[in-house]
Amino acid sequence: MTKAIPQSSLSRRDFLKHSSAAALAGTAVATGCSGRAPVVTPVITEASQQPPLLLYTNAQHVNPEKGTVTPGWTLLVAGGRIIYSGPDKPFPDIQAQRIDLNGHYILPGLMDAHCHMTLPSASSFSTGITLATWRQLRKNFENQLASGVTHVRDMGAMAPLLHTLMGEVKKGELAGPDVIFCNAIFNVDGGHPELSPSDISWIAGLGSLFTGAPTVAFEKGDLASAFKANCQGTHFVKITMDDTSLIAGKPSINRYSDEQMATIFRLAEASGQPVAAHAMRRFGVKRALEYPVHSLEHTVSDGPLDEAILRKMADKRVSVVPTTIFGNLYTFTDHADPTPEHLVSEAALSEAPIREAYLASISEEDVEPAIHQNNLAMLEKMRRYTSAELYKRGDYTFNPHQYFPILTHGRANLMRMKDAGVRIGCGTDAGVPLNYHGTLVREMQCMTRLGFTNAEVLTCATLNNAHIMGIEDDAGTLDEGKRADFITMVDNPLENLDALNHLSLIVKNGQGYKKT
Template sequence: MTAFRAAAHAVLWSLAVPAAAAAPPDTADDAGASLAIVNASLIDGTGAPARRTSIHIRDGRIVSFGNPVPPETRILDAAGATVLPGLIDSHVHFQAVPGAVFRQDSAETRRTLMYRHLRGHLANGVTTVLDAAIASSVLREIQAYLASGGVGPRVMALGPTFHNPGGYMDGPALSEYWAPRWRASATPEDVDALYREYDGIDNLVGVKVAATYGFGAPLDTLETHTPEMLDVIGRRARDHERQIYVHVNDHRGVEIALGLGAHALTHLVLDDPQAGQVERMREAGMHVMTTMAIVDGFADRHRPGVADTPRVRLTVPEVERETARDPAAWDRWGTTFMRTVAPSLPEWFARWYADWQLSEAWVASVVRGLQNALMRYHESAVPIVMGTDSGGWPHMVHAFHGPTALRELELMADAGMTPAEVLRAATVTPARMMGILDQVGTVEIGKRADLIVVRGDPLQDVSALANLEWVIKDGEARRPGEWMSD
C-alpha cells in the first residue's frame, strides 16, 4: 500500500510554486498545507447548480474558489470529476463489530477492528458520523484517539442512552452482547448518574431514549418508560441542553417522541401513522433517520457475492467478510435475533420465524414498506437524514461499517427521492440536525475541507458515488484505499 501511495503522490500531485520559492514539505501528513483541487465540477451542497471551479484549502478549511491558484499550493487535478461535501452517516454503532459474537472475538480484537471501522467510513466517503448509542468509556477512547491525530471521520454521538428495565436494549439476548453493558434507568437518580458519566465529552449532540414496545405483534413484549420517567428524562435533557433522539418501532413510539419534544427518530416505522401525526412531526421539526440498508442486509445471507465486491474488499476487514460468507454464522444470528425480539418464543417457532424473517421475499416486502414510509414523511416535508445503523446489534454479521452507506443512498433513490434530495439527506440536513452546519455539510468558504471526489454525476444517478476517487478530511486528500493504512 505504501508503494502505491507514493506512486499516486508522484503522478497526481504536483507543486505550483515559482522556481525560486521554497517548496512546502512533501510529506504525507501535511494536513495544514495549502491544497487546490482544480478542474472540479463542484456540487457545493447549498442547492446551487454544479459549477466548474477550483477549490482552495488552507489549514484544513476552504479559503477561496476559482483562479488563480495561490502560490505554494499543491494541486489535485480532479480532471472534470465531481466534488461534493463529505457524506454524513447519522446512525452508526462503533461498539458493534460485525460477526464478533459468532467468532467470540476478544476485547482486544474488537478494539482493533473498531479502529479499522473508523478508517472504513472515511474510505467510503463518509467524513462525519453520529454514533447513535455508545458507552461513555468507548466514546472517550475514540475521541482521545482522534484528538491525538488518529485516522477517522468526525465522530458525533448520542449519550447517554435511556432505556428501562425490561425494555429495548435490556432484553435478555441483546444486553448480554454489549460490552461494556449499558445500564437501564429505573429512577431519576439513575438518569442523573448516566448524565454525569458523559460530562465533559465533546461532540455530544443529544441523548437517546428507547420508546419501543417490540417488533410487531405477536412480538410486542417490551416495556417502555413510565410517563413519570419520561418527564424526568425530558426535563434533564433540556437542563443539559441536549436534543432528544428516540428509538421507535411503531407510531405508538412516535407519540412518545412527540410528547418528549424529540428532535429526531432513529428509524423509519412500518405501521400507518395516526391521524395528523406526520403533520405534527413536521411542525415539531422532527427529523427521521432512514436505516433501511441494515434491514435490506438481512437478505445478504442469500447474496453470496456481497462480501466480495471491490469496495467491500478494500474497506472491510477480511475476518468480517469471512464470517458474512459462513451459513453457520447466519443461522446463529437468526436464532439470537429471535431471542432478542421475542425471548418467550419456543425454540422451534423461533427457528422457523427466523428463516422466514431472513428470507429474500420477506426482506424485500419490509424494505418496500420502509421505502413507502420514507416517501410519506419526505412528501410531508419531514426532514430526512441518511443513517445506516452500521454495526447494528452486536450479534449481527452484516451491516459493514462504511460501504453500507452507498447501499442506503441507493435505497433512498429507489424509494423515489431525487438524487439531489438524497444528497441533501446525507450532507446539509444532518449537519443542520446536529448543529454543525457552520463547520460541515456544504462546500463554502470558512468550512472544514471535508470533501469527496467522484467520477460521474451523482445528481443524475447516486450510484456514481461508488466511483470514489478521493476522500478529503480536514484538507488531507487520500485515495479510498490509502485511508485504510498509514
C-alpha cells in the same frame, strides 16, 4: 488483488456478554494490530506536511440541494477551512500548493447519521474472534472515512473505548471520521435492545471498567444521577420508544414510564441536548411526539402514518433517519419460520438478488473474515431453527418479519414525510450484525429504490445530516468559512450513485486521504 471471504447468531446480548473481555484482550494487543495494512492513508504533500494554503482547481462542483453541476470550480483551503469557493481563479499572488482536480466532481464530505462505531457487526461472540473484533473496531473508523464519510453520529457506544479511538483519530494515529456521540443509549432496563447489566458475566463486568457498555439500563434510583453520569458532555441523548422486540422469539420489551420520560426530556432541555429516539413503530413515533424530540430513528414501518402525525412531525421540526438498508439486509425468506404472505411484496423479492450479490462480494477489505463467517453461521442457524427455538437456545438474532414492512408501509410513510417537509437524514446503523461500516452508499441506493432521486439522497447525506448532527455551520456544503471536508470522483453522482464507490480524493478538515 482483494481477497474475497468464502461464503459458508443477532446475538447482541451474547456479544455484549463477552465483548468487554475481548476489548480487554484487544487493549493488551493493540500495538500488535499496527502491522495490518490500513484501509485509507493520508496524502503526503511535497513538504511532508500540510502547507499554509492549498489551492484545488479545475473541479466540477456538485450542488445536491439544487441538483446542479458547475464546472471550473476552485477551493482555497487554509487551516482546515475553506476561504474561497467559487469559479476558478489563478490567485497569482499567493504561495499555495496547487492541486489540479482534472475535472473530477466534488461534493461535501458525506455523513453517516446513525451508526455504532464500537460494535463489530458480529452476530455472536467467541474467544476465536477476539483479535478480529479489536481489529474490526479500528477498521470501522477507516472504512467510514474510505467511503467518503467525514462525520458520523454514534447512536450508542462503549463510551471509554469510543473516546480512546476518537483520541487516536484526533492525534492522527488512526484515520477516521469525526464523531458526534451520545455515549451509551440511555435506556430503561429491559428496553430495546433488551440488554441490562444482569445479562453481562463477571468477566464482562470486569472488562467494562475499560470499555463501558453500549446501553445504560436504568432500572431504579435517581434518574437524574444516572443521566448525568452517562449524558454529561455528550452531543445528544439517545433513548428508545418502541414496545415491541426486534429479537426473534421475544414479543415485547419494557419502556420508560410517562413520569420518567418527562424527567429525561426536562434534564436534556436543561443541559441544551437534543434527544434522538429509536422509534421504528407507530407506537414509538406517537409517544415521542408528545415530547420535544429532535430526531426519530428507523421510522416507520408497521403501518401508515395519518395526516395528523405527519403535520405534527413537520410543525415540531422533527428529523427522521430511516435506515432503510434493513429492508435489504434483513428481509430473508429462507428461514425456518414461514414468512406471512402479506409481508412478501414485490419490493422484497427484488431486494433479494441485490442482497445476495452484495454478500457474495464481501472481502477482507470490508470486514474481518472471522466476523463475516460468524454472520453467515448465524444465517444458517436461522434456516435450521424457528424464532422460538433460537430464543430458547440463547441465539438472540433479529426477527426478519419486523423488517419486511420497511419496503411497503415504510416506503409510503417515508415519501409522505418527505412531501410533508420533514427533514430526512441518511444513516446505516452499521455495527449491528451483518451491517458493516463504510456502506453509506448502499443506504443511499436503498433510498433511491424507495423513491428518492439521487440529488435528494445526496442532500440527505450532506446538508440534512449536518442539520441533524448540529454542525450545519461547519459542514454539509462547500461554502466559505466551513471545514474543508470534501470528496472527489471521476463520474457524476447525480447520474449514478455508484460514482461514490470510486473516490479519487477524500479531504477531511483540510487533510487529504486516499483509499489504499
